[in-house]
Amino acid sequence: MDALRDALPRTRGWFTLFGALIGLFLLAPLAAILPLAFTTSRYLVFPPVGFTGQWFTVVLTDPAWQGSILNSARVAVTAAVLATVGGTSGALAVRRLSRGQQILRTTMLAPMVMPPLVLALGLYLTYKSIAGGTSLTVLTLGQATLAMPLVFVTVAAGLAAVDPALARAAQSLGHRWPSVVWRIELPLVSRSILSGAILAFAVCFDEAVLALFLVPPAQQTLPVKIWTSASENASPAIAAASALVICLAVTLLAVVALLRSRPGKEKA
Amino acid sequence: MSVNVAIENLTVDLGGHRILDGVDLDIPAGSFVTLLGPSGSGKTTTLNVLAGFVERSGGTVRVDGRPIDNVPAHERNIGFLFQNYALFPHMTVGENIAFPLLARKIPAAKRREMVADALRLVHLPGMESRSIRSLSGGQQQRVALARALVFKPGLLLLDEPLAALDKQLREAMQLELKRIQVETGTTTVAVTHDQVEAMSMADLVAIMDKGRLVQVGSPEEVYRCPANLFVATFLGEANLLPVSGGRVTGLRHAASTSRSEGIGVVRPEDVVIRPEAADDTVPGRVELSVFQGNRWRVSVRCPGREAPVVVSVPPGGTGPRIGEEVHLAVGVRRIHVVPAPAGAAARPEAVAAR
Numbered sequence: 311m312d313a314l315r316d317a318l319p320r321t322r323g324w325f326t327l328f329g330a331l332i333g334l335f336l337l338a339p340l341a342a343i344l345p346l347a348f349t350t351s352r353y354l355v356f357p358p359v360g361f362t363g364q365w366f367t368v369v370l371t372d373p374a375w376q377g378s379i380l381n382s383a384r385v386a387v388t389a390a391v392l393a394t395v396g397g398t399s400g401a402l403a404v405r406r407l408s409r410g411q412q413i414l415r416t417t418m419l420a421p422m423v424m425p426p427l428v429l430a431l432g433l434y435l436t437y438k439s440i441a442g443g444t445s446l447t448v449l450t451l452g453q454a455t456l457a458m459p460l461v462f463v464t465v466a467a468g469l470a471a472v473d474p475a476l477a478r479a480a481q482s483l484g485h486r487w488p489s490v491v492w493r494i495e496l497p498l499v500s501r502s503i504l505s506g507a508i509l510a511f512a513v514c515f516d517e518a519v520l521a522l523f524l525v526p527p528a529q530q531t532l533p534v535k536i537w538t539s540a541s542e543n544a545s546p547a548i549a550a551a552s553a554l555v556i557c558l559a560v561t562l563l564a565v566v567a568l569l570r571s572r573p574g575k576e577k578a
Numbered sequence: 579m580s581v582n583v584a585i586e587n588l589t590v591d592l593g594g595h596r597i598l599d600g601v602d603l604d605i606p607a608g609s610f611v612t613l614l615g616p617s618g619s620g621k622t623t624t625l626n627v628l629a630g631f632v633e634r635s636g637g638t639v640r641v642d643g644r645p646i647d648n649v650p651a652h653e654r655n656i657g658f659l660f661q662n663y664a665l666f667p668h669m670t671v672g673e674n675i676a677f678p679l680l681a682r683k684i685p686a687a688k689r690r691e692m693v694a695d696a697l698r699l700v701h702l703p704g705m706e707s708r709s710i711r712s713l714s715g716g717q718q719q720r721v722a723l724a725r726a727l728v729f730k731p732g733l734l735l736l737d738e739p740l741a742a743l744d745k746q747l748r749e750a751m752q753l754e755l756k757r758i759q760v761e762t763g764t765t766t767v768a769v770t771h772d773q774v775e776a777m778s779m780a781d782l783v784a785i786m787d788k789g790r791l792v793q794v795g796s797p798e799e800v801y802r803c804p805a806n807l808f809v810a811t812f813l814g815e816a817n818l819l820p821v822s823g824g825r826v827t828g829l830r831h832a833a834s835t836s837r838s839e840g841i842g843v844v845r846p847e848d849v850v851i852r853p854e855a856a857d858d859t860v861p862g863r864v865e866l867s868v869f870q871g872n873r874w875r876v877s878v879r880c881p882g883r884e885a886p887v888v889v890s891v892p893p894g895g896t897g898p899r900i901g902e903e904v905h906l907a908v909g910v911r912r913i914h915v916v917p918a919p920a921g922a923a924a925r926p927e928a929v930a931a932r
Contacts, residue, residue, distance in 0.1 A: 473662065473664060475660050475662060475664040476664050476666060478629075478631055478651070478658075478660070478664070479658065479660055479664035479666075480666075480677070481630075481631075481650075481651040481652045482629055482630075482631075482651055482652070482654070482656060482657070482658040482726075483652075483677050483678035483681060483725065483726075483729070484652050484653075484655070484678050484681035484682055484729065485652055485677070485680075485681045486652050489681065493677075493680075494666060497668050498667070498668055
């Protein structure tokens, strides 16, 4: 026992060191890109020179950059809403099914394991042949499919904390199932649904694989714009745009963490 | 307002197991029936079939003569009190109790009035705006009861209503449940595995074992005249004495027996200690004497008997001392005898513990 207690702090020290190294490895690219957003050079080259906020102004005011941000936001919001409706419905349905639960659960999670490249290519070829081309609508549908498992998992976890007797109680008190869902289950998992929706939005906002295949040239989304800029003019605006995306992601994750940590109504 | 319920040849199969095996039970309007049995006896399943939560595989349930087998749970107008209360944590006490009224499209003003009445019934007046989390376990149960009764259901189902309460509260709530049932006159079916609880609340006790109904009767009936050995041992303590030829083997007694062969069920309170030997007494030596508040529980070792005879002695005065020589007599005129189960010879004589 004593030997174990002596060994514990040291083990914890190694864990901390290892974790820090992994963190460093993951965050190093950020450390490289963030300073470049403030460079006074006209090209995206390391090391940064001087300090200016002009690249942020460019990203936020230049019509091409601005348009791409708006496109991304529009697609991500719509896709997140679709994913939330789909994922939440799936989670509620799995709970109600008396058989076939496993089949539905697997179906809901399938987009998680399917390579986005395959989905992108499939959508691209299909819409090319039936509609002559793709559009932001197709991209929205594709991203909603990608994000749906996230919402499904989040809401299913929330529902698992809801006592199944509550639904029975509501039924015995005279409520049909739609009323049970609306008045009991949805209010009790509202936080899970909201965090699922935010995660879905965050994933869709900077989704690149589907976007590269499906975005029409005139309606670039932000990741596509970053991609084309990098190959065309290598402007430090890329770094500024990336910094903004990172800030958004961190903020959204913080909100989700807050939603999960606050003593929720889900705990009965 | 209250209804009678007839369960006819009810069978439930779940996952390849026969959970209920042909249960027949008549529940008269306005009565309080407890389903009593060990876990796995099918009592909770019976309750869930009545509520419409579990599909039956065979048989039928009639309420006031009409089959309700195809009526969905939300149309049955049955109040159900859940073991863990199942109160909605995101609603106040008042909203919880008004919930069934909402489904019945009762106008808001009338709703408020009915909620207040229901809270008065369970002795929690004016608690409408409290949150569920701020209530004690006992209060939560009262709120759950008010919610199950506010829409004046014809039938009230209680699933292990007292299991989650501590002992003192449990005894108070037993009487409280009985009071509310009498006051509202609602036909009530309660599930319990506690025999004291079952007997103190019920007009009728239905004892279940292995998916079958073993015996139905008033608490006194099932205690005094158990149908078989299972009921005799499940309900309270009993001395089980082999009977053949109308006599308890190896015991002198004046009492007659209800059948000539089988196992005699003699409750501890049916045995009396006499100061002197007589024609109908058996000598014995006190092996243990324990004071339990409402009685002395005395076990007496009699020569030639394998198991000690358990005797209840009224608590007044000093109890018999350990080692004391006593004379036992059967204090009832008729010994109730249950049929010996197959292979009973293995344990001819035993004391059934509580």
